[in-house]
Amino acid sequence: xxxxxxxxxxxxxxxxxxxxxxxxxxxxxxxxxxxxxxxxxxxxxxxxxxxxxxxxxxxxxxxxxxxxxxxxxxxxxxxxxxxxxxxxxxxxxxxxxxxxxxxxxxxxxxxxxxxxxxxxxxxxxxxxxxxxxxxxxxxxxxxxxxxxxxxxxxxxxxxxxxxxxxxxxxxxxxxxxxxxxxxxxxxxxxxxxxxxxxxxxxxxxxxxxxxxxxxxxxxxxxxxxxxxxxxxx
Amino acid sequence: xxxxxxxxxxxxxxxxxxxxxxxxxxxxxxxxxxxxxxxxxxxxxxxxxxxxxxxxxxxxxxxxxxxxxxxxxxxxxxxxxxxxxxxxxxxxxxxxxxxxxxxxxxxxxxxxxxxxxxxxxxxxxxxxxxxxxxxxxxxxxxxxxxxxxxxxxxxxxxxxxx
Numbered sequence: 001x002x003x004x005x006x007x008x009x010x011x012x013x014x015x016x017x018x019x020x021x022x023x024x025x026x027x028x029x030x031x032x033x034x035x036x037x038x039x040x041x042x043x044x045x046x047x048x049x050x051x052x053x054x055x056x057x058x059x060x061x062x063x064x065x066x067x068x069x070x071x072x073x074x075x076x077x078x079x080x081x082x083x084x085x086x087x088x089x090x091x092x093x094x095x096x097x098x099x100x101x102x103x104x105x106x107x108x109x110x111x112x113x114x115x116x117x118x119x120x121x122x123x124x125x126x127x128x129x130x131x132x133x134x135x136x137x138x139x140x141x142x143x144x145x146x147x148x149x150x151x152x153x154x155x156x157x158x159x160x161x162x163x164x165x166x167x168x169x170x171x172x173x174x175x176x177x178x179x180x181x182x183x184x185x186x187x188x189x190x191x192x193x194x195x196x197x198x199x200x201x202x203x204x205x206x207x208x209x210x211x212x213x214x215x216x217x218x219x220x221x222x223x224x225x226x227x228x229x230x231x232x233x
Numbered sequence: 234x235x236x237x238x239x240x241x242x243x244x245x246x247x248x249x250x251x252x253x254x255x256x257x258x259x260x261x262x263x264x265x266x267x268x269x270x271x272x273x274x275x276x277x278x279x280x281x282x283x284x285x286x287x288x289x290x291x292x293x294x295x296x297x298x299x300x301x302x303x304x305x306x307x308x309x310x311x312x313x314x315x316x317x318x319x320x321x322x323x324x325x326x327x328x329x330x331x332x333x334x335x336x337x338x339x340x341x342x343x344x345x346x347x348x349x350x351x352x353x354x355x356x357x358x359x360x361x362x363x364x365x366x367x368x369x370x371x372x373x374x375x376x377x378x379x380x381x382x383x384x385x386x387x388x389x390x391x392x393x394x395x
Contacts, residue, residue, distance in 0.1 A: 057317050059343045080293070081317040085344075093347055108293055111321065114328055 004028055008070045010056040010086050011077035012043045015102065019074065020047060031065045035077075057085050059093070067094045076102040080111075087117040140217055143205070153181075153207050154216070160200045162221050170194030177209035178216055236260070237306040237332075239292040239322055240313030241268040244338060244358075248310060250276065253285050260286035262301040263313075292322030298330070308334040316341050320348055327353070 005028050009016050012034035020032045024047070032051040034040040040053040054061035056075075067073065073090040075083040083101045090096040103109050103122035112120045129142070144153040158165055164172060169180060169192045182205040183192045189205075190196075198204070208216060234257045238249045241263040249272060253259045261272060261280075266289045272280035280287060290297025292311065303309065309326040311319035316339050323337040336354045339345035345357035 057344070058341060059347065079317070081315065081321045084321050085317040089347070092351070105293075107295075110295075111293065111325060115321070115324060 005071035006066070006069055007031075007072045007074065008033065008062070008065055008067060008090075010073070010075045010083075011102075012039055012051060013076065013078060015076045016074075017043055017047075019076065020050065024050065033061060033065055057082055059089065062086070062089070062094070067096065070094070070096050072096070072098045072100070074100045074102075078104055080104050080108045084108075084112060084115055084117050088115055091116070140213065147210070150210055151207065152210060152213070153205060154213065155184075155203055155205050156216070156220050158198060158200055158202045158204065158220060162198075162200060164198050164220055165200045165202075167198055168194065169196045169198065174206075175208075175212055175215035175219055177212040179207050181205050181207050234258070234307045235302065235305060236308045236310065237262065237301050237303050237326075238310045238312060239263070239301075240311065240319075240338075241265075241272055241287070242312065242314055243271075245310070245312035246271040246274070248312065249285065250274075253283060258284070258286075260288065260301045260306075262288045262290055262292060262297060264289065264291045292318065292325070298325075303330045303332065306330070306332045308332065309336075311335075311337040316344055320344065320353070323353060 007023050007028050007030050009020050009023070009030060009032045012020065012032045016032055016034075020030050023030045030050050032043065032047060033054055033056040034043060034051060035053075035055040037053065040051060043051050052061075052065055054064070056062055056065075067090060070090070073087065073096045075086040075090075077083055077086075080103060083103075087099040087101045090099050099117065101112060101117050101120040103112060103120045103125070106122050106124045106128075109120065109122065109125070112118065141155040142152065143155050144151075146152070172180075174180065180192060182189050183196065183198070184203040184205070185199065185201070204220065206216060236249075236252050236257055237260045238245045238252075239262045241249065241261045245261065245263070246268070249259045249261050263269075269280065269287050272285060272287065276283050286301070288297055288301040290300065292298065292313065303326060306326070309323065309330075309332040311323040311326070313319055313322075319337040319339055323335045326332045327335045334354075336356060337348070339348065339355045339357050340359050342357050342360045342363070345355045345360060349355045
């Protein structure tokens with residue numbers, strides 16, 4: 001992150017206000033834009049000239065805030081259409097290098113992608129991911145998705161019936177496009193060698209090409225059925 | 234032609250009825266079930282009995298768009314009361330569903346003109362009103378012989394400073 005950036009934050013709700021305050025504390029120049037008069041007056045008592053009143057989907061409001069010299073525009077209003085529009089014009093009209101958009105309804109994620117509004121962040125998705133992580137029975141957990149780089153890192157818990165439990169890593173014929181990178185056992189992680197024997201309860205981390213997920217699920221058989229049947233045939 | 238109209242407000246419902254009367258197939262999508270009543274206005278039979286379709290939902294919901302028939306639409310009109318909504322859903326109709334003819338109603342002239350430059354077909358009622366009012370006022374100004382004085386100015390008007 002550059003030493004000091006000029007950041008425009010649209011939407012001074014809980015997310016925007018806290019974000020604005022944190023960025024100011026880190027020494028960045030910040031302008032918050034809020035369309036609700038009462039909310040603006042509340043936030044203005046603390047952040048003073050760092051907050052402006054207006055509807056940021058009106059282009060002159062963005063221009064008044066100095067969007068053409070902004071290093072980063074963050075749209076965190078409660079309205080997905082507004083967030084998409086603001087980021088789209090920031091990127092395509094005012095050529096802002098970096099944008100970040102908040103997704104309120106995860107079902108709209110597809111439209112953010114369609115319009116090239118990336119990266120985007122959804123609190124709902126983050127919490128769902130945490131739930132997946134806390135409830136390993138759920139199967140396969142995505143730790144990292146880089147769709148543009150065509151790369152995923154996933155985590156899987158080996159059940160008692162996993163067809164690979166008790167087998168040497170060196171003997172495994174992993175699905176093409178996947179690589180076992182780490183084993184977490186009793187709270188400790190290590191990089192497995194060919195002689196490492198997998199045990200039930202191990203959590204394995206693998207890096208894979210997109211689309212290999214289902215093959216990998218079957219191979220490690222998280223529910224202890226598909227994999228076992230496949231390997232016994 | 235099969236036309237999908239999103240937003241059955243005054244503009245959307247009038248357009249939908251006119252297109253139906255012209256013999257086109259018309260499907261309306263609106264998040265407010267009550268907006269259906271507006272479609273019936275002035276029709277001898279109800280909207281559906283006259284051949285129209287109505288779906289409750291928004292232009293961001295894939296299921297609602299599919300139910301309204303966007304996948305086979307020849308034309309898509311974004312006429313909700315939100316400029317940003319219209320801009321986003323018309324891009325979805327174009328890019329995701331490849332609707333051949335897409336037009337968005339955008340009240341803000343600045344947003345309308347920029348998106349028009351980007352290749353989105355937009356109609357800006359505000360721009361049209363500004364242009365018409367300008368023309369009216371200019372024409373009126375021309376009739377006063379350009380002396381700039383109010384109401385032909387004979388100096389006898391009740392001017393408090395006079």
